[in-house]
Amino acid sequence: MSGDSAASQRPRVGQVLDALDELAPFRLAEEWDNVGLLVGDPAALVTGILVALDVTPSVLVEAKRQGCNLIVAHHPLLFHPLAQIRADDPTAALVMQAIVADVAVIACHTNLDKVDAGVNGALASALGLQRWDTLERTADGGEGFGLIGDLAAPVEGAAFIRRIGQALGCRVVRVAGPVPEQVARVAACGGSGSSLARLAQERGADIYCCGEVKHDVGRWAETVGFCIVDAGHWATEQVVVRPLAARLEQRLAARGLAVEVAVSDVLADAFVVMETPGQEGVPFVK
Incomplete structure (x- = not known):
């Protein structure tokens, strides 16, 4: 997707946040949820946006490869407060990787639901x-x-x-x-x-x-x-990623803002299907 035009300018992270707030108001999120800008500088200029269901190490690599310094994810990178930021904690390490890579992260979770x-x-x-x-x-x-x-x-x-x-x-x-x-x-x-x-x-x-x-x-x-x-959780939610990317790009364009909005293609369901032959009595319908 591309929204470049001569009269358009690149958005800042905070402007993307505002556009998302119009599409799915953050005030609608459940009390236990953690949405909005989770990592990054709201004043930073956006070079590209990658929309994904989750933030993972592979998604961070994909964002950098595509020249995107902002990830918009459905699931929050941070659900609970971190008492320490340590590289041996998977969640904290991912936050560190995002900061080092200069990639901002916005979550639209139950507000998008x-x-x-x-x-x-x-x-x-x-x-x-x-x-x-x-x-x-x-x-x-x-x-x-x-x-x-x-x-x-x-x-x-x-x-x-x-x-x-x-x-x-x-x-x-x-x-x-x-x-x-x-x-x-x-x-x-x-x-x-x-x-x-x-x-x-x-x-x-x-x-x-x-x-x-x-x-x-x-x-x-x-x-x-x-x-x-x-x-499955993944399958019933991944269908929102592409429409969200398209609507975000349209909303930014309506504000005179242009930036590439890409859809992640490196993620798959965290669970795989593994057949175990010979299990009699287990119902399986083809």
């Missing part, structure tokens, strides 16, 4: 929903967590689960509860979504897609006959 044009909108688009609404509205002025909406036409249940895998880039998904014959109404939540499963059923969803489904929630789904698809 709560706006329609954030994780919710990206998931709705990926799953092919025509009309959708927020699943759980919050009282802080944000739209809320999760989504529920309708397909243009009903789809056979197993076929829709395959669609989830294809749309989110999953080699496998975990399914709890019976697969419905037809799927017309879909609920979904990016990342950890166990807490919204019951609400999804109450609001009439035929199927609920999220990540990190807890064991007891899976048993509940099995008992009440409700289908939950666990596509």
